[in-house]
Amino acid sequence: MATINRKWVVRSRPIDKVEVSNFSLDEEPVPEPGDGQVLLRSEVLTVNPPMRMALVSGGITGKPYPIGRTMYGGGLARVVQSRHVDFSEGDLIQGELGWQEYSVIDPRKRLGVKKVKAPVGLPETTLMHVLGSSGATAWFGIHEFARPKAGDTFVVSTAAGSVGAIVCQLARLAGCRVIGIAGSDAKCAWVRDELGAAGVINYRTQNVEAELKVLCPNGIDIYFDNVGGEILDTVLGQIAFGARVVLCGGTSQYNHDLEWYGPKNYFNLVYKQATMSGFYVSNFAHRNEEATSRLTSLLKAGSLRYTEDVLHGIENVPLALIRILKGENFGVPLIKLV
C-alpha cells in the first residue's frame, strides 16, 4: 500500500470558468485508522455541475465551500484496513470521499457513507449513476412530478447527461413521445438511436424554438429541465394545457453566480393551467430502495442504456469537472484511481 495520500485542496474561487489552478494537488502521509475507524482507498470518483456553484455561491447550502479544504465529491472506495467490527478488508464503500486517494472514516459518525454491493451481473460503477443519485433523481422526478401518461409529448434537456439519459428512457418506457435536447450531433444521435427519442435538437447549432414547434405541434405536456435559462423560457412558451414542468437542475446558469436568467414566458403557466415544481432528490432518500430495485430490473433486462466518460488518475479530477461544465464529456463522468 502507498504511504502517501494525494488530495485536491480548494485554493481559490472560480471567477468565471473553473480552472485547474483553483485547486492544488497536495500530499500527506496516508492517515492511520483509530479504534472504530476504517481506512479507505478510493477507486472511482465522480463530479457534477453544481460543484461550480458550491465553490462560488454555495448552492443549496448557501455557504461557499471553504478555501483550504479537500474538495468534496462522491465515489466508491475499498476498505484497506479496518478497526471496526462491521467492516472488513475488501468491503466496497460508497459515499462522500472527497477528491483524494485515501481517507479514514468512522462509520458510526459519517452519514451518507455505506457498505454496498453491485447487483449480480452488473458493473460496480452502475452504483454511481443508474443505481445511484442520478437514477433516483430521474425516477422520483418522473414518478412524483412529471407523472407521464402514454402519448404525452415529453421534452428533456441535457438528454445525454447522467440524469437526462435515464429520464429519456423512463419516459419512453412510460409510453411518451420523447424529444431530447443535447449539445452535440453525436450526443443527439445517441439519444435518438440508442435511447429511443422520437426527436432531438442540438441546442448549440439549431434554433430550439423553431425545432420544438415542428417536433411538438400540439405543445409540450412534460418538460424535465436540467438547464434553466433560455431553454426553459423557450419551452414555457410552448407548453400544452395541463403541462407539468419539472425543475431538476439549472446547469446553464451555474457559471452565472447570482445573476440568473429569469423566464419571461412564465405566465403561460396560468394560461395553460400548468404546474412547475422543483424537487431535490435527497428528500426521497428514505425511498431509494424503490427506485434502485426497479432500475436494477430494467438494467438486467437490457432496457436501460448508459455510457461512461472515464478519465484515469487523481491528477485528472479537476479536468473532469472542467469537461462537464463545457459539455465535453459524453456520458457519466468517472475518474478511475485504480
Ligand SMILES: NC(=O)c1ccc[n+]([C@@H]2O[C@H](COP(=O)([O-])OP(=O)(O)OC[C@H]3O[C@@H](n4cnc5c(N)ncnc54)[C@H](OP(=O)(O)O)[C@@H]3O)[C@@H](O)[C@H]2O)c1
Ligand atoms: N434536483 C436534484 O435533486 C438533482 C439531482 C442530481 C442532479 N441535479 C441537476 O440535474 C442536472 C443534470 O445533472 P447530471 O449530474 O446529470 O449532470 P450532467 O448532465 O452529466 O452534466 C454535464 C452536462 O451538462 C451540460 N452542460 C454543461 N454546461 C452547460 C451549459 N452552460 N448549458 C447547458 N448545458 C450545459 C453538458 O451537456 P450538453 O453537451 O448536452 O450541453 C454536459 O455534458 C444538473 O443541473 C444537476 O445540478 C439535480
